[in-house]
Amino acid sequence: MEEVLIKTHQLTKRYGTVPVVNTLNLEVKSGEIFGFLGPNGAGKTTTIKMLTGLMEPSEGEAYICGYDIRKQATQAKALMAYVPDQPKLYGKLSAREFLLLMASLYRMPKDVSAKRAEMLMEMFGLSERADELLEGYSHGMRQKVVLASALIHQPKVMLLDEPTVGLDPASARLLKDVLQALAKQGASIFLSTHILEIAERMCHRVGILKAGKLIAQGSPEELRQTVGHDGESLEDIFLDLTGDQESDELIRSLEGDS
Structure with a gap:
């Protein structure tokens, strides 16, 4: 039986009286890549x-591998990895030194x-510059x-926020292959992305967030059934569910004027 490695229960964040995340309930099982989609904000x-x-x-509450992230933070964090959208590195360290740290x-x-x-630097094409200071690296290389x-540390849970930003196509493909390999080994992958094509190719299930509320979740095929249109791309489903179609309407009107 697949183990639930990521779980939230009524997870809510407010700034003042405004909910930014509103009563979020979701589960991500071992071996699953879960895409987290939504408009900006x-x-x-x-x-x-x-x-x-x-x-x-x-x-x-939020749980990682059964541990409450607030009450059992040490145990939970030992089993996870986090890749932020704007990672910060110690520029005076080399790649090798940073990995060993x-x-x-x-x-x-x-x-x-x-x-x-050594294995990871070889995998990500960093070996030749492994002992150079990170301050001289490009954004894409820093992301690697x-x-x-x-x-x-071979985490059981990976949380990634827009992980493909700054990566060239070959590196983005490598990331996809690495995440799929991790999932096959039983890890849970939770990633947010604006690139819906990546989510459709890579993710077993996706969740769509709008104004802090989870408005839909399931496999791309299950979401197609939700909107009632077979064969639609995940991008079409996303626009249908979020109502974010103003740009499409503008483009159609411009085409009509031409």
Whole structure:
């Protein structure tokens, strides 16, 4: 039986009286890649920050591998990895030093962490510049270092916020392959993305957030049944459910004027 590794119950975040995330209930099982979609400002990043313990919810609970992220933070964080949308790195460290630092924070044996770091740097094409300072890296290369550091301790849960930003097509494809391999090994992957094509190709299920409320979740095929249109792309389903069709209507009107 598949184990639930990510779970929220009535998870809510308010700023003043305004709910940014509103009574969110979802589950992500082992071996599953779950795509978290929504317009800008829908509450995706806020949700991920609550799942990581970086932000306190106003109400409700979040669990990682059965551990309450607020009450059992140490146990939960040892089993997860988080890749933010704008990662910050120590520019005066090399890629190798940064990976080994992350491994030490997870109390990995030095011989294990060294081998793991070498393997990850090779995988992400960082080996030739492994000992250069990170301050000289491009945004895309920094993103690769962050992804490698997130994988150093072989987490059971990965939380990724717009992970493909700044990656070239080959690196984005590599990320997809790595996440799918992790899922096959039993990990849970939770990622937010604006690129619906990636979500459709990669994710077993998706959830669509609008104004802090989860308005739909399921496989792309299940969502097609929800909107009642077979064969629609995930982008079409997203626009149908969020009502975010103003740009399409504008384009059609411009085409009509031409």
